[in-house]
Amino acid sequence: DQQVKQNSPSLSVQEGRISILNCDYTNSMFDYFLWYKKYPAEGPTFLISISSIKDKNEDGRFTVFLNKSAKHLSLHIVPSQPGDSAVYFCAASVTGSQGNLIFGKGTKLSVKP
Amino acid sequence: EAGVAQSPRYKIIEKRQSVAFWCNPISGHATLYWYQQILGQGPKLLIQFQNNGVVDDSQLPKDRFSAERLKGVDSTLKIQPAKLEDSAVYLCASSLGMLGANVLTFGAGSRLTVL
Numbered sequence: 001d002q003q004v005k006q007n008s009p010s011l012s013v014q015e016g017r018i019s020i021l022n023c024d025y026t027n028s029m030f031d032y033f034l035w036y037k038k039y040p041a042e043g044p045t046f047l048i049s050i051s052s053i054k055d056k057n058e059d060g061r062f063t064v065f066l067n068k069s070a071k072h073l074s075l076h077i078v079p080s081q082p083g084d085s086a087v088y089f090c091a092a093s094v095t096g097s098q099g100n101l102i103f104g105k106g107t108k109l110s111v112k113p
Numbered sequence: 114e115a116g117v118a119q120s121p122r123y124k125i126i127e128k129r130q131s132v133a134f135w136c137n138p139i140s141g142h143a144t145l146y147w148y149q150q151i152l153g154q155g156p157k158l159l160i161q162f163q164n165n166g167v168v169d170d171s172q173l174p175k176d177r178f179s180a181e182r183l184k185g186v187d188s189t190l191k192i193q194p195a196k197l198e199d200s201a202v203y204l205c206a207s208s209l210g211m212l213g214a215n216v217l218t219f220g221a222g223s224r225l226t227v228l
Contacts, residue, residue: 004155032214043117043204043219044156051214089155098168099144099208099215103155 003027004092006104014112019077021107023090026071030092034101035064035075038087047088048075051095080111115139117220119205125226131193134223137186138207144168146217147180147190148204156204162188195227 005024013019023033031052036044050057050064050073057064063076077084087108091101118137126132138145144163148156159178161168165185173180177196182188192199202224206217 006155034216036219041221043206043221046216046218049214049216091155093215095214098161099210100146100158100161100169101156101215101217103157105153105155 001026002104003030004090004102004104006088006090006107008107009105010108010110012110012112013080015082016079019075019080019084019109019111021075021077021088021090021109023073023075023104024071025073025092027092027094027102028071029094030102032093032095033064033066033073034091034093035062036089036091036103037084038089038106044089077109080109082111082113085109085111117205117207117218119203119220119223121223122221123224123226125228126195127228128197129194131191132195132225133192134190134203134205134225136188136190136205136220138188138205139218142207142209142218143185144208144210144215145182145188146206146208147188148206148219150202150204150222152201159190159203192225195225197227200225200227 034049035047038044066073087106090104147159150156160170162182180190202222204222206219
């Protein structure tokens, strides 16, 4: 049973517009959420995170929103750039446990010039 | 700071053969993870070490997979004998600890193809 779900395998946006990537989770024990970005032939790199005590965290062009009641989080990229084209993974963990991350299947973002 | 080092980057073997992957984590990182990423899927934890002790190996297929971190630094993941379904990217990651807001740093991965 998938605990972290990314239901959109791919997303295509125009350069300069907003990219919105979505993630849903089922385990109410999750209290720390992360987004990783992965380019081909490279490992995932950490992008941004959010604790369950917050509903928004911003870092430059990247903002993550958390809706705990809906068990939903989203990553907004504004403005989108061609270099943002990559696979984005949503991950979740329980901070009081072993620290292991549970990943979604990923969403492939393509930003067209 | 140097990142997580993994080798080899690519390996092609025939089924029933054996293979070993090596990982050197970021200096000072006590926790080391091995993840398996099958094409089209997200990374899935195989085994987690805290220093040289195993924290979680519940998803490691122990009849064919083994891993060790003898001196609490670098680690080796072995598959013997390999099956076709073991074709995947094997990602090593490390972190300072386990508790709190735990951010994992990943290596570039070792891509295994089993023919």
